[in-house]
Amino acid sequence: MTETSTPTDPQGDLTDGFHLIIDALKLNGVETVYHVPGIPVTDLGRMMQAEGLRVISFRHESNAGNAAAIAGYLTRKPGVCLTVSAPGFLNGLVALSHATTNCWPMILISGSSEREIVDLQKGDYEEMDQLAIAKPLCKAAYRILRAEDIGIGIARAVRAAVSGRPGGVYLDLPASLMGQVMDAAAGAKTLIEVVDPAPAQFPAQAAVDRALDVLSSARKPLIILGKGAAYAQCDALVRQFVETSGIPYLAMSMAKGLLPDDHGQYAGAARSLALKDSDCVMLIGARLNWLLSHGRGKQWGEPHGKRFVHIDIDPKEMDSNQPIAAPLVGDIESCLTMLLAGMGDWSAPDAAWTGAIADKAAANVARMGARLMNNNVPMDYHGALGRLKSVFADHPDAILVNEGANTLDFARSIIDMSKPRKRLDVGTWGVMGIGMGTAIAAAVETGQPVVAIEGDSAFGFSGMEVETICRYGLPVCVVVFNNSGIYRGTDTDPTGRDPAPTVFVREAQYDLMMTAFGGAGVTARSPDDLEQAVRAAIASRRPTLVNAIIDPSTGTESGRIGNLNPQSVVKKK
Ligand code: ADP
Ligand code: TPW
Ligand code: MG
Numbered sequence: 001m002t003e004t005s006t007p008t009d010p011q012g013d014l015t016d017g018f019h020l021i022i023d024a025l026k027l028n029g030v031e032t033v034y035h036v037p038g039i040p041v042t043d044l045g046r047m048m049q050a051e052g053l054r055v056i057s058f059r060h061e062s063n064a065g066n067a068a069a070i071a072g073y074l075t076r077k078p079g080v081c082l083t084v085s086a087p088g089f090l091n092g093l094v095a096l097s098h099a100t101t102n103c104w105p106m107i108l109i110s111g112s113s114e115r116e117i118v119d120l121q122k123g124d125y126e127e128m129d130q131l132a133i134a135k136p137l138c139k140a141a142y143r144i145l146r147a148e149d150i151g152i153g154i155a156r157a158v159r160a161a162v163s164g165r166p167g168g169v170y171l172d173l174p175a176s177l178m179g180q181v182m183d184a185a186a187g188a189k190t191l192i193e194v195v196d197p198a199p200a201q202f203p204a205q206a207a208v209d210r211a212l213d214v215l216s217s218a219r220k221p222l223i224i225l226g227k228g229a230a231y232a233q234c235d236a237l238v239r240q241f242v243e244t245s246g247i248p249y250l251a252m253s254m255a256k257g258l259l260p261d262d263h264g265q266y267a268g269a270a271r272s273l274a275l276k277d278s279d280c281v282m283l284i285g286a287r288l289n290w291l292l293s294h295g296r297g298k299q300w301g302e303p304h305g306k307r308f309v310h311i312d313i314d315p316k317e318m319d320s321n322q323p324i325a326a327p328l329v330g331d332i333e334s335c336l337t338m339l340l341a342g343m344g345d346w347s348a349p350d351a352a353w354t355g356a357i358a359d360k361a362a363a364n365v366a367r368m369g370a371r372l373m374n375n376n377v378p379m380d381y382h383g384a385l386g387r388l389k390s391v392f393a394d395h396p397d398a399i400l401v402n403e404g405a406n407t408l409d410f411a412r413s414i415i416d417m418s419k420p421r422k423r424l425d426v427g428t429w430g431v432m433g434i435g436m437g438t439a440i441a442a443a444v445e446t447g448q449p450v451v452a453i454e455g456d457s458a459f460g461f462s463g464m465e466v467e468t469i470c471r472y473g474l475p476v477c478v479v480v481f482n483n484s485g486i487y488r489g490t491d492t493d494p495t496g497r498d499p500a501p502t503v504f505v506r507e508a509q510y511d512l513m514m515t516a517f518g519g520a521g522v523t524a525r526s527p528d529d530l531e532q533a534v535r536a537a538i539a540s541r542r543p544t545l546v547n548a549i550i551d552p553s554t555g556t557e558s559g560r561i562g563n564l565n566p567q568s569v570v571k572k573k
Helices: 017-027 042-050 061-075 086-102 130-137 147-162 184-189 205-216 227-231 235-245 268-277 290-295 332-341 351-372 381-394 406-414 435-446 456-460 463-471 511-515 527-540 559-564
Strands: 014-016 032-035 054-057 079-083 106-112 140-143 168-174 181-183 221-225 249-251 280-284 307-312 326-329 399-403 450-455 476-482 520-524 544-549
Touching: 014 017, 014 184, 017 042, 017 147, 017 184, 032 042, 032 061, 032 435, 042 054, 042 079, 054 435, 061 079, 061 086, 061 106, 061 435, 079 086, 086 106, 086 130, 086 168, 106 130, 106 147, 130 140, 130 168, 140 147, 147 168, 147 181, 147 184, 181 184, 205 280, 205 307, 205 326, 205 332, 221 235, 235 332, 249 268, 268 351, 307 332, 351 381, 381 406, 381 450, 381 476, 381 527, 399 406, 399 435, 406 450, 406 559, 435 450, 435 456, 435 463, 435 476, 450 456, 450 527, 456 476, 463 476, 463 511, 476 527, 511 520, 511 544, 520 527, 527 544
Parallel strands: 032 054, 032 079, 079 106, 106 168, 140 168, 221 249, 221 280, 280 307, 307 326, 399 450, 450 476, 476 544, 520 544
Antiparallel strands: 014 181
């Protein structure tokens, strides 16, 4: 007899698919669901809220998905996004793919139409073979057809998301699953609480010894910390390792603050020198992808004979771009614990090397200082960000969300972070549109004030969620760097017919979008005004949008990565 047959005793203690899904999620530590309602998941969302899950309802699934993705990064538990079928699913899928690309645990749960109609393509409401579409775009994809399999389905999704290299998991829930009824006691027995979902993975002792050999024989070693090291949440151990080694380090964008940016070994302000002149580079939770120019080229001082030590949980990452002299495959906490155990008689690198980096960094910081103090009107990026730098220095717990081109690149290099996982940005893809979803999840998951520094183009991708920010009363201050365009607001259409593709309505009043929903809206034309408005927003914890008017001529094409643009060989007329 199948356990899902129609109950013979309607008075008995029953459960159904809806409740089993909720119970299974709660059993596995899920507390918040990022969501857009509709058939067939409207009641599921309602019941989730009634059963004590926090349900944050968005205006577009891509933003709910981005919220779930960053929640996974911040908590090391899968961030959950719940959507409707076909179009809602597709809207959430970009974020699922983004989470997978960034190695963050996330589960996209989408309702779907009935198998017997979808599979014969009879044309159902929102018909789509979602499972097949999701599969190549995420780490794992599952469909649950029977109520008694909900426990297993959710356990598999949780484990797949967080174990090994974390990533996105798609979970397909056909509408007919939710109403399936079973005996409550029998249902409870089918649920699984995943034990040790992300087990420690120790490298072999021989691999640790090899890594220590390579590191200790280097004359000019360098450590690069990536967001995998921030994700691992073994902050004290990372710091102990870096300090015991005495090796200068760089932090990738989202690893900034893992050790405070004012740490004596931080080589951020001497990045070019450190990359070019080092003879040995140790990567900790960072990939040698485009963000590090694949470990080659002028930036790396090619031709170079640098030796690489690489800690990563995914063995396939080794040798992906450069030969790795000492691969350490394991989780960062286990790897660093074993490395530290073997560093008893460690001697710090040559003072000539660490001194050269420190001197260069100090000179660069001094050179930049004056530009950051300017009070120009209209503002340039340096004047505006110099003030926000001082705001963050006074609010080390505030979370910085950041996207755009110039707005991203300048903010990354100007604003120091002093605590781990406080800088959340566009990640491995450099994707625009993460802003409001990320800001909302950061506020919901941490309770800390959030300042989202947004290019005006970047903001436009998710701007409607200011309503969500107001509706939930979240302590989010959005600062729109309004240079009236993408990269620069000064392009023109050579034919004179239309606005140039990179140009927006000049000095648009983005602040009105926030006041429309009951938040505070401010226009800031000077660095003084900007600083005052952001300080007030953090102090009040009131949803605020500061429309910061930036001189449209002060940006550069594509920010720091203009070199990636293909060039036309045909001369401009
Ligand atoms: P960044 O963009 O900051 O350079 P990446 O996203 O390229 O960082 O790299 C993060 C790396 O960290 C990924 O290759 C991922 O497999 C790895 N990683 C994630 N979590 C862990 C962990 N707990 N232990 C070891 N490696 C991890
Ligand atoms: C999903 C391409 C990269 S940066 C950017 C776009 C459109 C906007 C830059 O303008 P902004 O910043 O935000 O005003 P600023 O300070 O330079 O003026 N679509 C997606 N992702 C990306 N990366 C793009 C397009 C892009
Ligand atoms: Mg802009």
